[in-house]
Amino acid sequence: MTNGVSNYLSYTAKELKPSPIRKFFDLAASMEGVISLGVGEPDFITPWNVREATILSIEQGFTSYTANAGLLELREEISAYLQRGFNVDYNPVNQIIVTVGASEAIDLAFRAIVNPGDEVLIVEPSFVSYAPLVALAGGTPIPVSTSPANGFKITAEQIEAAITEKTKAILICSPNNPTGTALTRKELEEIARTVEKHDLIVVMDEIYAELTYDEEFTSFAAIDGMYDRTILINGFSKGFAMTGWRLGFLAAPAEFVGHMLKIHQYTTMCAPHMLQHGAIEALRNSYHEVESMRNSYRRRRNYVVDTLNNIGLDCHVPGGAFYVFPSIKATGLSSEQFAEKLLMEEKVAVVPGNAFGESGEGYIRCSYATSMEQLQEALKRMQRFVERRVGAVVK
Amino acid sequence: MKLNSEEIEILKIIEENHKISAATIASMVMSNEEKVRETIKKLEQQKIIMSYPTLINWSKVEGQEHTIAMIEVKVTPKRGVGFDEVAQRISRFPEVSSLYLMSGAYDLSITVEGRTMHEVASFVSEKLSPIESVVSTTTHFMLKKYKHDGVRFDSGDEKDRRMVVTP
Known part of the structure; x- marks a missing residue:
């Protein structure tokens, strides 16, 4: 190579920013004895019946490709699951694709609908992948900030204010990562009116649908008039x-x-064959396991929200997912300072809120997908940390 | 007995870990500490909460190994009292750690714990078999415990393998 690598790279690759949590991950991973509330995944191991069914499928030699859209048997189960769980009707033959994670599904959605110059509204604070995926598809991600005043719920007015003639679609995730905010049927209906008025497509990330605690979960595709405009994303x-x-x-x-x-x-051909057999088992026979995990998360959520409020970090009660998103403004620190100092001084890892968009500044994301014993210890450490800060502010 | 959803929640929480404080339970069920204490007291009085045993893996403690046997017992039920009388009689022996009435090929399933195989054997021959209604016994000695009361022994293969921070 005669020139530096940089000369060979695409503008797209160069412009893509590294994940904002990367730096923080490296720091936390280098330390011993850290209690992590920074993990964006369940603390449960996949139910045994699912693992067992997958092992069996390998033993039986299910190692070939499947249909591009995934095993028809699995798509039929997904269709039945969406019907009984969310009251939405999708034909397994031509309306469902099994993807490599919900992430691939989101990527496919943007690539299929975005033209250069199209704007896609991203409701923030949000999962870190959406905006880069819009950019990779050649579009322009437009952040739409929600407000803590109403529990980070997106409103029709906020959407209206961000709409231009270039707006093609909007991405909403409910229940949301990182805020845990779950939109009710009524709130979704209001959003639907705006969507209809401006003729938008909705990419709806419902990956946390099973983890909804207070109100019954409503799928956006089930809202009047939204079925034809919705690309529904979900997963296991x-x-x-x-x-x-x-x-x-x-x-x-x-x-x-x-x-x-x-x-x-x-790009992908198909999702791994043997794992699809596990997914079939998951949809058929994991009802009780899923329910018991949901109950366990709900109890931990209640405990964490109550305790955070008691130690002076204001926290709304999130309706779903396994995150709480408390304000750390009382400490006078920025989100990154808070997360970094908490890690260094008390060895508790949380994710600074601004990693999920500008409107997350002043907040941190704490995952309660960890054992009660660990949560109790982590919150004890956080209380010490906050008392030191708030004490210092008062002085 | 019909319990409300909060009482059932409290039972499920302490079934998993009875050392958890009333204050923490109160947070978990969005109630207050005093009310949780009262509920637990009431559930104890109603004998819905029977006791707070601790699961100990004695096989790890040198010199404290137990010998456990599961015994299938056929009995002759008595007019008027059925199986209850003989079952109550057997359940009073401290060696008996559990006793169930079963459907199928035998009537009572008994778990007996002793320090040695000899202790268990003498319980069967000297205490259990001579009882008038006992027709026959089949003793199975337990070789290894893999799971007890929902807890897997030696489950170290399922440790937390997650990365510390993920989006």
């Missing part, structure tokens, strides 16, 4: 404790799916 990672399997799925009107399937076919 969170509710079924199957993050490392990288198995997700999308469901959408057939014409969208046809185009997404071409992209999936060329």
Whole structure:
């Protein structure tokens, strides 16, 4: 090579920013004795029946490719699951694709709908992948900040304010990572009116649907008039404790799916065959396990929210997922300072809120997907930390 | 007895870990500490909470190994009292750690714990078999415990393998 590597790289690759949690990960990973509330995945291991079914499928030699869209048997189970759980009707033959994680499904959705110059609204604070995926698809991600005043719930007005003639689509994740905020049917209906008015497509990330605690979960595709405009994203990672399997799925009107399937076919071919057998078992026989995990998260959520509020970190009660998103403004520190000092002084890892968008500044994300014993110890350490800070502010 | 959802939540929490404080339980069920204490007291009085045993892996403690046997017992039920009378009689022996009435090929399933095989054997021959209603016994000695009361022994293969920070 005559020139430096940089000369060979695409503008797209160069412009892509490294994940904002990377630096923090490196720091936390280098330390001993850290209690981590920074983990974005369940503390449960995948239910044994699912693992066992997968082992059996390997023993039986299910090692070939499957149909691009995934095993029809699995798509039929997904279709039945969406019908009984969320009251939405998708044809397993041409409306569902099994993907390598919900992440691939989101990527497919953006690649299928975004033209250069198109704007996609991203409701923030949000999962770190959405905006880069829009950019990779050639579009422009436009952050739409939510406000802590109403528990980080996106409102029709906030969406209206961000809409331009270039706006093509909006991505919403509910229950949300990092805020845990779950939108109710009524709130989704209000959003739907705005979506209809401006003729938008909605990429709806419902990966935390199973982890909804207070109100019954409503799928956006089930809202009047939204079925035709919704690309529904879901998967097995969170509710079924199957993050490392990288198995997700999308469901959408057939014409969208046809185009997404071409992209999936060329980039991925299909999701791993043996794992799809595990997913079939997950959908058929994991109801009780999923329910028991949900109950366990709900109890921990209640405990963590109550304790954080008691130690002076204001925290709304999130309706879903396994995150709480308390304000750390009382300490006078920025999100990054808080996270870094907490890690160095008390060995507790949390994720600074600004990693999830500017509107996350002043907040931290704490995952309660960890044992009660660990949570109790972590919160004890956080209390000491906050008392030192708040004491210092008062002086 | 019909319990409300908060009482059932409290039972599920302490079933998993009875050392958890009333204050913590109160946070978990969004109640207050005093009310949780009262509920637990009431559930104890109602004998819904029976006791707070601790699961100990004695096989790890040198000199404290136990010999455990599961015994299938056929008995003749008595008019008027059925199996209850003989079952109550057997359950009073301290060697008996559990006793169930079963459907199928035998009637009572008994778990007996002793220090040695000899202790268990003498319990069967001297205490259990001579009881008038006992027709026959089949003793199975336990070789190794893999799981007890929902807890897996030696489950170190399922440790937390997650990375410390993930999005």
